[in-house]
Amino acid sequence: AAIKPEKISAYSVGFQIAPRINAAGRIDHADLSFYLLTETDRSKLKEAAEKINLANQKRQAVLEKALQKAEKIVKKEGLAKKKLILLADEEWGEGIIGLVAAGIMERYNRPTIVLSMKDKIAKGSGRSLDFFHLEKALEKCRQFLISFGGHKKAAGLRLETKNIQPFYQYILKIADREIKDSDLLPKINIDVELELAEITPSLYGQLKKLEPFGMGNPRPVFVTHGAEILNCRAVGREEKHLKLQLSNHQKKVYADLVDCVGFDLGGWSTRLRRGDQIDLVYTIDRDDWGGQEKLQLKILDLRPSL
Numbered sequence: 127a128a129i130k131p132e133k134i135s136a137y138s139v140g141f142q143i144a145p146r147i148n149a150a151g152r153i154d155h156a157d158l159s160f161y162l163l164t165e166t167d168r169s170k171l172k173e174a175a176e177k178i179n180l181a182n183q184k185r186q187a188v189l190e191k192a193l194q195k196a197e198k199i200v201k202k203e204g205l206a207k208k209k210l211i212l213l214a215d216e217e218w219g220e221g222i223i224g225l226v227a228a229g230i231m232e233r234y235n236r237p238t239i240v241l242s243m244k245d246k247i248a249k250g251s252g253r254s255l256d257f258f259h260l261e262k263a264l265e266k267c268r269q270f271l272i273s274f275g276g277h278k279k280a281a282g283l284r285l286e287t288k289n290i291q292p293f294y295q296y297i298l299k300i301a302d303r304e305i306k307d308s309d310l311l312p313k314i315n316i317d318v319e320l321e322l323a324e325i326t327p328s329l330y331g332q333l334k335k336l337e338p339f340g341m342g343n344p345r346p347v348f349v350t351h352g353a354e355i356l357n358c359r360a361v362g363r364e365e366k367h368l369k370l371q372l373s374n375h376q377k378k379v380y381a382d383l384v385d386c387v388g389f390d391l392g393g394w395s396t397r398l399r400r401g402d403q404i405d406l407v408y409t410i411d412r413d414d415w416g417g418q419e420k421l422q423l424k425i426l427d428l429r430p431s432l
Contacts, residue, residue, distance in 0.1 A: 133414065136338035149182035152221030185222070192218050192226050196240070197233070206234050209310065210258075210301035212294045214241035214248060214287075224251035224280075231255070235312045237263075237301065243287050250283045252276070257309040263300050267293055314407050314426055317346045322353060322374045322384050330410055330421055351405045352431045356383055358402075360395035367392050368425065385413065388425035403431040 129138050150158040158181065162174040196213050205211045211230055218226065223240040231238040231253040237260060239252040254260035260281045264274045270293035274283040285293060339345040354373040361369045368388035386408065388394065398404065406428040413422035 146182040149185040153181045209305045211238040216243045218242045227253040252281045254279050316349045320348045352403045355402045358398045360392040365392045386423040
């Protein structure tokens with residue numbers, strides 16, 4: 127991952143190093159990751175790390191292709207209107223179906239099960255949210271399943287391909303009974319309202335002391351109202367992401383302007399102009415791009431100020 131030792135953080139371990147170690151098992155065989163972690167010869171370690179990195183790049187490409195196909199199926203079959211999404215495909219390998227399920231669940235905010243089919247057997251992975259206990263739902267569907275296991279938010283299952291549709295109809299009835307329409311509305315829990323002038327390296331340092339963030343210890347989320355846009359543009363491949371610079375209204379404490387990035391929010395670039403004021407929900411991070419360290423807001427949601 128080319129991370130300098132002094133730059134290693136909970137984020138880099140969780141989102142840059144660990145996914146690479148995990149990639150070998152998803153794409154090929156986990157032996158490569160074991161070898162990387164146990165080998166002491168530095169020359170051999172470099173070779174193993176390069177192979178791991180290639181495996182991760184392949185995983186990313188395979189996952190992106192699978193997610194694109196999954197999105198097309200959801201739209202074609204109108205599955206976004208269902209309270210639980212089920213997708214099945216012969217091309218999807220067992221190593222990525224959990225990642226596809228997680229991606230679709232996050233995109234549509236509803237429980238999702240993804241199946242990989244081979245030789246009349248479907249192996250699946252499901253992801254859910256707080257309002258729907260996936261493992262208990264599968265327990266009620268056991269007559270359709272060869273095996274299953276998991277917990278509230280994630281589960282695995284096996285069934286014959288001939289039982290996929292009967293199983294889906296049955297678990298969909300369970301979801302219809304247990305999930306309220308209001309549950310499916312995306313929600314963001316906001317911790318604190320901040321002025322832009324309050325976003326400083328000192329605050330970021332205090333937030334770092336709360337790491338590692340994750341299950342049971344979510345990253346703090348902030349809101350700012352009436353932030354003025356200085357620059358706005360779409361960035362990234364296919365211009366899917368949003369890049370903003372916000373004015374600090376001359377209340378200089380750390381900087382005159384604040385950099386922001388919004389992943390998958392590139393569509394806003396045509397709706398916002400310099401001088402517009404927005405309300406935004408975000409987390410605070412550090413951007414090391416180009417060797418220059420600076421604070422950056424990761425936008426979770428935004429709207430024009432009222």
